[in-house]
Amino acid sequence: MNKVTQDQIKVQKIGTSKIDQVDFNKLLFGKDFSDHMFECDYIDGKWQNPTIRPFGPLTLSPAAKVFHYGQAVFEGMKAYKDDNGKVFLFRPDENQKRINKSAVRMAIPEFPEALFFEALHKLIDLDRDWIKPGNGNSLYLRPFVMATQAGVSASPSDEYKFMILMSPAQAYYTGDVRVVIAEHYSRSSNGGVGAAKAAGNYGAQFYPTNLAREKGFQQVIWTDSDEHKYLEEAGTMNVFFRINDTLITAPISDRILDGVTRKSVIALAEKEGIPIEVRPVLVSEIVAAAKNGTLKEIFGAGTAAVISPVSAFGYKEDVYELPSTDGGYSTKFKKALMDIQYNRSEDTFGWRYEI
Amino acid sequence: MNKVTQDQIKVQKIGTSKIDQVDFNKLLFGKDFSDHMFECDYIDGKWQNPTIRPFGPLTLSPAAKVFHYGQAVFEGMKAYKDDNGKVFLFRPDENQKRINKSAVRMAIPEFPEALFFEALHKLIDLDRDWIKPGNGNSLYLRPFVMATQAGVSASPSDEYKFMILMSPAQAYYTGDVRVVIAEHYSRSSNGGVGAAKAAGNYGAQFYPTNLAREKGFQQVIWTDSDEHKYLEEAGTMNVFFRINDTLITAPISDRILDGVTRKSVIALAEKEGIPIEVRPVLVSEIVAAAKNGTLKEIFGAGTAAVISPVSAFGYKEDVYELPSTDGGYSTKFKKALMDIQYNRSEDTFGWRYEI
Numbered sequence: 001m002n003k004v005t006q007d008q009i010k011v012q013k014i015g016t017s018k019i020d021q022v023d024f025n026k027l028l029f030g031k032d033f034s035d036h037m038f039e040c041d042y043i044d045g046k047w048q049n050p051t052i053r054p055f056g057p058l059t060l061s062p063a064a065k066v067f068h069y070g071q072a073v074f075e076g077m078k079a080y081k082d083d084n085g086k087v088f089l090f091r092p093d094e095n096q097k098r099i100n101k102s103a104v105r106m107a108i109p110e111f112p113e114a115l116f117f118e119a120l121h122k123l124i125d126l127d128r129d130w131i132k133p134g135n136g137n138s139l140y141l142r143p144f145v146m147a148t149q150a151g152v153s154a155s156p157s158d159e160y161k162f163m164i165l166m167s168p169a170q171a172y173y174t175g176d177v178r179v180v181i182a183e184h185y186s187r188s189s190n191g192g193v194g195a196a197k198a199a200g201n202y203g204a205q206f207y208p209t210n211l212a213r214e215k216g217f218q219q220v221i222w223t224d225s226d227e228h229k230y231l232e233e234a235g236t237m238n239v240f241f242r243i244n245d246t247l248i249t250a251p252i253s254d255r256i257l258d259g260v261t262r263k264s265v266i267a268l269a270e271k272e273g274i275p276i277e278v279r280p281v282l283v284s285e286i287v288a289a290a291k292n293g294t295l296k297e298i299f300g301a302g303t304a305a306v307i308s309p310v311s312a313f314g315y316k317e318d319v320y321e322l323p324s325t326d327g328g329y330s331t332k333f334k335k336a337l338m339d340i341q342y343n344r345s346e347d348t349f350g351w352r353y354e355i
Numbered sequence: 356m357n358k359v360t361q362d363q364i365k366v367q368k369i370g371t372s373k374i375d376q377v378d379f380n381k382l383l384f385g386k387d388f389s390d391h392m393f394e395c396d397y398i399d400g401k402w403q404n405p406t407i408r409p410f411g412p413l414t415l416s417p418a419a420k421v422f423h424y425g426q427a428v429f430e431g432m433k434a435y436k437d438d439n440g441k442v443f444l445f446r447p448d449e450n451q452k453r454i455n456k457s458a459v460r461m462a463i464p465e466f467p468e469a470l471f472f473e474a475l476h477k478l479i480d481l482d483r484d485w486i487k488p489g490n491g492n493s494l495y496l497r498p499f500v501m502a503t504q505a506g507v508s509a510s511p512s513d514e515y516k517f518m519i520l521m522s523p524a525q526a527y528y529t530g531d532v533r534v535v536i537a538e539h540y541s542r543s544s545n546g547g548v549g550a551a552k553a554a555g556n557y558g559a560q561f562y563p564t565n566l567a568r569e570k571g572f573q574q575v576i577w578t579d580s581d582e583h584k585y586l587e588e589a590g591t592m593n594v595f596f597r598i599n600d601t602l603i604t605a606p607i608s609d610r611i612l613d614g615v616t617r618k619s620v621i622a623l624a625e626k627e628g629i630p631i632e633v634r635p636v637l638v639s640e641i642v643a644a645a646k647n648g649t650l651k652e653i654f655g656a657g658t659a660a661v662i663s664p665v666s667a668f669g670y671k672e673d674v675y676e677l678p679s680t681d682g683g684y685s686t687k688f689k690k691a692l693m694d695i696q697y698n699r700s701e702d703t704f705g706w707r708y709e710i
Contacts, residue, residue, distance in 0.1 A: 028508070029507075029508045030418070030506045030507035030508035031505075031506050031508070033418060037417060039417075055417070056417075057414045057415060057416055057417070058414070058415055058416075058417050059412045059413070059414050060412060060413055060415065061412055061413075062392060062394075062410070062412070062413050062518055062520055063385070063388060063497075063520055063522075065558075066421065066422060066554075067421060067427055067499060067501050067554065068427070068429055068497070068499060068554055068557070069554050069555075069557035069558040069561075070425035070427060070553070070554030070555030070556070070557065070558040070559070071557075071558035071561065072422055072423070072425060072558070074423055104562065105559075105562055106558055106559065106561065106562060107558075107561035107562040107565055140507070142418075142423070142507050144422060144423060146422050147558070150386075151385045151386050152384075152385035152495070152497050152520065152522060153383070153384045153385035153386070154557050154560075154590070154591050155561065155564075156561040156565065163417055165417055165418055165507065167418075167507060182546070184546050185546040185547075186544050186545060186546035186547050187547075188544070188547075189541050189543070189544030189547065189580035189581075190541060190580050190581070191537070191539050191540040191541035191580055192540075192541050192542075192543075192544065192559065192580060193555075193559045198425070198555060198558070198559065199421075199422065199423055199424050199425035199555060199558075200424075200425030200548075200553060200554060200555015200556065200558065200559065201425070201555065202423070202424035202425065202426075202509050203420075203424040203425040203426035203427070203461055203462075203502070203553070203554075203555065204425070204460075204461065204547065204548045204553065204555065205509075206424075206426065206461065206462035206510065206511040207459065207460055207461060207462040209510075210462055210511065225544035225545050225546055225547060225580065225581075226544075226545070226580075226581045235509070236509050
């Protein structure tokens with residue numbers, strides 16, 4: 001991966017930083033934003049006017065297609081600071097490729113790779129102070145693209161805006177994560193947009209997730225829309241199951257997001273010699289394993305939460321409590337990933353990317 | 356349906372109308388907007404500040420949830436003017452109910468029925484001159500709701516904006532409509548949001564529709580995501596098939612939009628004594644009927660196009676040309692619907708709603 005040296009991004013710096021207004025010990029995820037943001041417009045068939053300016057409002061037509069047709073995709077990434085003040089991204093090439101893959105599926109023009117990295121470098125460098133060292137602290141990066149052309153005919157936009165926002169974050173989940181296995185609602189289907197980080201995939205999950213919350217679960221593990229027989233992903237994270245010593249996760253498909261944390265866990269497992277099976281996961285086998293005591297762990301893997309151990313899952317009328325995961329695979333993978341992210345261990349995979 | 360008499364909407368009138376800048380004989384669908392628009396914000400748990408103001412830009416945070424999570428729903432309606440200058444909507448109660456049904460599925464608060472109608476009345480009345488009489492002319496209305504809270508955590512917004520935009524329209528489709536039957540991509544699935552007019556449902560169709568266009572088709576007829584065996588809807592319209600003298604259309608489900616034009620066609624067919632079957636429609640039976648000459652018509656039904664006769668459909672490697680539909684069901688239903696919409700026939704169903 002080459003660092004970009006071209007210098008075409010216009011930079012308008014903030015007058016006075018807002019950093020003193022933020023309590024970094026009481027961050028709510030995704031609520032506060034750093035001093036600057038990046039934006040670039042697609043007009044007349046090309047990306048133009050890449051600009052870094054103070055985080056602030058946008059002015060858009062109420063007929064902008066993003067409002068009407070959800071033509072928008074995004075990414076989630078994090079910047080980490082080590083104890084010496086060095087700043088790293090984790091596998092940003094994966095996010096760069098994926099936002100363009102998502103864009104293609106949503107009929108959005110791809111964003112140039114070199115400009116993506118140049119924007120990340122300049123933007124993160126400007127707001128370096130917003131990245132706090134210390135385990136769990138990060139600067140969450142939100143690249144996204146949306147359709148900005150005004151017009152309410154149901155057809156692809158001719159104009160788009162690519163942006164990167166940055167939001168300081170602490171560890172994403174606290175406490176137990178209880179999940180419920182979907183029996184009625186679904187997230188995606190064959191031939192659909194489930195593998196894309198398309199905006200509408202997320203809004204569509206809010207209602208069924210609210211229903212789950214009313215029953216005491218934080219997230220839904222989605223199943224296939226056809227028969228609800230196979231476990232897929234949890235909407236904001238991929239899901240891993242440990243039966244005895246074997247780790248199992250569903251294969252990616254056009255229904256399941258190709259998660260960066262997911263593929264990193266698989267690579268770590270292979271390196272550690274942990275038996276791993278990437279194959280369709282039956283609900284019935286997980287329920288049976290929970291009943292006979294061979295289900296040792298369930299955990300989610302995603303950028304926001306890194307690794308989220310699941311403490312219980314609900315299915316039909318029953319709730320299955322899982323053993324405590326102290327010392328389990330989730331603890332091991334979380335530590336291994338964070339040691340790489342915070343530059344505390346050797347980066348044998350070449351996943352760190354210094355800014 | 357009671358007309359609303361309460362008077363709580365603030366009105367800021369435009370200084371000088373833009374109507375002279377619009378060529379009403381060369382309208383592109385959804386491109387020009389009338390002088391005024393309606394907006395109302397959901398803040399602190401209630402809808403407030405309903406306002407009509409000149410059509411113009413919005414100022415939103417780049418972190419507004421609609422950009423990131425597609426939490427947005429919309430409706431499409433039309434206002435028609437008869438030769439005496441009276442203005443009518445067509446079954447607006449159906450749109451009012453449906454936008455709230457869509458909202459519930461997308462975890463968006465419902466918009467009050469009385470305020471919906473009061474807004475329609477005041478807004479249309481202000482921009483009455485934008486509605487031209489004459490067959491095919493209308494003012495297209497676009498009510499929509501979107502999530503406006505700033506924050507990139509994947510959870511429902513606490514703040515929303517409901518708006519109504521109005522765009523002068525002529526007949527939507529001109530020329531032949533050629534459709535292709537989906538064999539790989541899909542629009543929706545059981546347990547998903549296909550029955551909601553959710554923004555993301557439309558953006559997700561753009562890419563497969565582009566692929567269809569490259570092969571000479573204007574629209575895709577979607578099939579079930581599981582086996583692509585059953586014909587469902589065409590994304591911006593429901594679809595009817597005529598085999599011999601029998602009209603056939605798919606039942607509504609959580610994958611298929613409960614179209615107002617669709618249900619009006621069914622009611623008209625029943626009144627006219629046309630045999631109609633509302634049941635799952637196999638791709639194979641339509642292909643067989645095309646081959647043996649019993650497939651007389653295919654047409655789409657939707658607000659934008661009213662009735663769109665289909666001249667040919669593609670399936671696998673073959674293209675099936677359909678007989679000319681002059682004098683067929685599509686011509687009959689289009690005339691019957693437009694005669695009601697333009698106040699040229701008796702309104703036995705009570706579908707007209709005068710503004």
